[in-house]
Amino acid sequence: MEVTLLGTGGPEGLPRPDCPCAVCATASGVDARGATALLVDGALLLDLTPGAAFAAARAGHSLGGVRQVLLSHPHDGPAVEVPAGVPQPGRVPDGRELALLTGHRVRAVALDAPGTGYAVTGPDGLRLLYLPPGGAPAGLENGSAETYDMVLADVVGRPDALARLRAVGALGPTTDVVAVHLDHDVPSGAELRRRLAAAGARAVPDGTTLAVGAYEDVPDVPRRTLVLGGARSGKSVEAERRLEAFPEVQYVATGGTRDGDGEWAARVSTHRDRRPGSWRTAETCDLVPLLKDDGPPLLIDCLSLWLTDAMDAVGAWDDAEWADGGERALRARVRELTDAVRGTRRTVVAVSNEVGSGIVPATASGRRYRDELGRLNAAFAGECEQVLLVVAGQALVLRG
Numbered sequence: 001m002e003v004t005l006l007g008t009g010g011p012e013g014l015p016r017p018d019c020p021c022a023v024c025a026t027a028s029g030v031d032a033r034g035a036t037a038l039l040v041d042g043a044l045l046l047d048l049t050p051g052a053a054f055a056a057a058r059a060g061h062s063l064g065g066v067r068q069v070l071l072s073h074p075h076d077g078p079a080v081e082v083p084a085g086v087p088q089p090g091r092v093p094d095g096r097e098l099a100l101l102t103g104h105r106v107r108a109v110a111l112d113a114p115g116t117g118y119a120v121t122g123p124d125g126l127r128l129l130y131l132p133p134g135g136a137p138a139g140l141e142n143g144s145a146e147t148y149d150m151v152l153a154d155v156v157g158r159p160d161a162l163a164r165l166r167a168v169g170a171l172g173p174t175t176d177v178v179a180v181h182l183d184h185d186v187p188s189g190a191e192l193r194r195r196l197a198a199a200g201a202r203a204v205p206d207g208t209t210l211a212v213g214a215y216e217d218v219p220d221v222p223r224r225t226l227v228l229g230g231a232r233s234g235k236s237v238e239a240e241r242r243l244e245a246f247p248e249v250q251y252v253a254t255g256g257t258r259d260g261d262g263e264w265a266a267r268v269s270t271h272r273d274r275r276p277g278s279w280r281t282a283e284t285c286d287l288v289p290l291l292k293d294d295g296p297p298l299l300i301d302c303l304s305l306w307l308t309d310a311m312d313a314v315g316a317w318d319d320a321e322w323a324d325g326g327e328r329a330l331r332a333r334v335r336e337l338t339d340a341v342r343g344t345r346r347t348v349v350a351v352s353n354e355v356g357s358g359i360v361p362a363t364a365s366g367r368r369y370r371d372e373l374g375r376l377n378a379a380f381a382g383e384c385e386q387v388l389l390v391v392a393g394q395a396l397v398l399r400g
Contacts (some may be wrong), residue, residue: 001039001040001104001120001122001123001124001126001128001211001212002029002039002041002209002210002211002212003038003039003040003128003150003152003209003210003212004038004039004056004059004061004154004208004209004210005036005037005038005152005178005180005204005206005207005208005209006034006037006038006039006049006052006055006056006059007033007035007036007037007049007055007206007207007289008032008033008034008036008180008181008182008203008204008206008208009033009034009035009036009181009182009183010033010035010036010133010181010182010183011035011036011073011075011076011133011181012035012183012298013032013033013034013035013372014027014031014032014033014182014183014184014188015027015028015032016183016184016185016235017366018145018183020295021184022187023100023184023186023187023188024184026188027184027188028212029077030205030227031188031189032049032206033205033206034049034051034055034206035047035050036049036050036133036181037049037052037055038130038152038180039059039061039063040104040107040120040122040128041102041104041122042061042065042066043065043066043100043102044066044067044068044069044070044100044102044104044106045063045066045068045070045086045089045187046070046072046118046120046130047070047071047072047073047132048071048080048082048086048089049080050068050080050081052083053083053086055206055207055287058207059206059207059208059209063083063085063086064085066086066087066100067084067087067100067101068098068100068106068210069082069087069088069089069090070089070090070091070092070098070106070116070118071089071090071091072115072116072117072118072130072131072132073114073115073116073132073133073134073135074114074115074269075397079185086378091108091116092107092108092116092118093108094108094109094110094116094134095110096108102104102123103122103123104121104122105120105121106118106119106120106121106122107119107121107212108263109122109129109131109137110137110139110365111131111132111135111136111137112135112136112137112138113132113134113139114135115132115133115134115135115136115138116132117129117130117131117132117135118130119146119148122212124213125372126149126150126212126213127146127147127148127149127150127212128148128149128150128151128152128212129148129150129151129152129159129170129279130152130153130180130363131151131152131153131154131158131321132154132158132181132185133154133157133181134154134158134159134181134261135158135161136155136160136164137161137165137170137311139162140164140167140168140170141168142163143339146170146171146339147170147172147175148165148170148175148213149174149175149176149213150175150177150178150210150212150213151171151175151176151177151178151369152164152174152178152179152180153177153178153179153180153181154179154180154181154298155177155179155199155201155245156179156181156182156183156186156192156196157181157185159199159241159244159245160236160244160245160276162177162199162201162245162246163202163244163245163246163276163278163296165248166245166246166247167247167248167286170221174215176202176210176212176214176216177199177200177201177202178201178202178203178204178210179196179201179202179203180287183222188379191394193393194395194397195281197221198221198222198241198242199221199244199245200221200245200278201245202216206238215337222384222385222386222400223345223346223347223348223384223385224341224347224348224350224383224386225239225242225262225348225349225350225384225385225386225387225388225400226318226350226351226352226377226380226381226386226388227239227242227351227352227379227390227395228347228351228352228353228354228377228381228386228388228389228390228398229351229354229389229391230264230352230353230354230355230357230358230391231353231354233390233391233392233393234236234303234390234391234392234394235351235353236301236351236392237393238388238390238395239299239350239351240299241300242349243297243299243347243349244276246296246347247278247289247296247394248262248278248279248280248296248297248298249276249278249279249289249296249298249299250279250280250281250282250295250296250298250299251279251280251281251282251299251301251340252281252282252284252287252290252298252299252300252301253256253281253282253283253284253301253305254283254284254285254287254300254301254305254306254309255283255302255305257321267281279299283342284306285306285309285310287300287337288336288337288340289371290346291337291340291341291343291346291348292340292344292347294345294346295346296346296347297346297347297348297349298346298347298348298349298395299349299351300348300349300350300351301351302350302351302352302353303350303351303352303373303376303377303380304352304353304355305375306370307373308369308371310333310334311368311369311372312332312393313329313333314326314327314333316327316330316365316368316372317365317368319364322368330372334346334375334376334379335379337378337380338380338382338383341383341384342382342383348384350380350384352373352377352380353373353391355370355373355374356370356373356374356377381398381399384398384399384400385399385400386399386400387399
């Protein structure tokens with residue numbers, strides 16, 4: 001089964017008409033995208049978009065052999081003209097299956113948003129799943145879903161759709177995940193590729209023909225990642241974004257609770273509201289047992305607060321205690337942590353502050369904390385496949 005992507009952009013295309021944003025201003029060449037539409041084996045057209053016949057011709061195909069046209073989501077704007085000889089588009093009711101004379105079977109998948117997903121089984125038995133923009137499957141149960149060979153979905157807008165599919169086994173390690181409905185939410189080029197790779201997905205230019213079931217050398221999701229950044233740089237958002245496409249994430253909050261501190265409570269509430277409801281939270285600085293255990297991915301936020309707790313425990317703020325064994329005790333704690341990171345089998349994303357580039361602290365204890373955090377970050381980064389530095393919301397890849 002082959003799929004030709006006549007378009008891979010959002011419903012308005014990319015760049016959007018009359019949009020002055022930076023992404024639209026630079027969306028040219030292979031980064032320019034028409035509204036998403038899929039031609040399956042020349043016989044099935046999923047979503048009819050303006051200029052579909054010309055898009056097919058540019059890709060070296062014709063719509064003359066199309067036997068069925070299915071729409072996946074409501075289309076705003078003027079009605080799209082149906083090319084001559086192409087059947088009128090329709091929708092399949094949720095849960096119903098349509099059998100084509102070409103040997104393809106199409107089942108309508110219920111979603112949690114307006115629209116319909118389509119699971120297509122080709123004559124060769126290969127399976128693909130196509131989801132509309134802003135949609136994720138609804139009502140999935142463990143053991144009830146088939147594993148797809150290819151998934152085409154709104155990875156940027158609904159990464160949780162992949163999490164749901166992974167949770168029930170519908171998305172496996174060999175599934176080719178292709179991002180479609182790409183809009184101006186993420187800059188094109190390297191940043192888009194980096195975001196998608198973190199979810200185990202990729203993007204292709206308009207007009208690309210893909211062989212369903214063919215092995216694609218997509219970069220593996222990094223198993224250990226350190227995200228560095230200054231205050232309000234967006235480092236926590238970046239760390240959370242990297243695990244949105246995975247179910248059952250364990251969020252480890254090292255800051256604990258601070259009774260009577262309204263500002264801290266507001267910050268905690270903001271983080272909590274931003275996280276998916278399926279994530280579990282543990283408030284602890286005892287990271288080593290978590291790293292040694294098997295389980296879902298860990299998101300540790302953050303190492304700088306872990307260090308504060310560790311320095312409290314060894315009396316690092318007192319010069320006499322620091323000289324009389326406190327420094328050695330802290331070094332041992334850091335080694336124990338980094339050894340656990342080296343040996344962990346879990347996917348780990350950790351957040352830490354980068355404080356070494358700012359004003360020199362006025363106090364000896366402040367300078368000590370700055371120095372020890374720099375050493376901790378360096379040691380932790382040495383055990384990670386990927387290290388990022390977030391500046392003004394932009395992630396710079398330092399490693400990986």
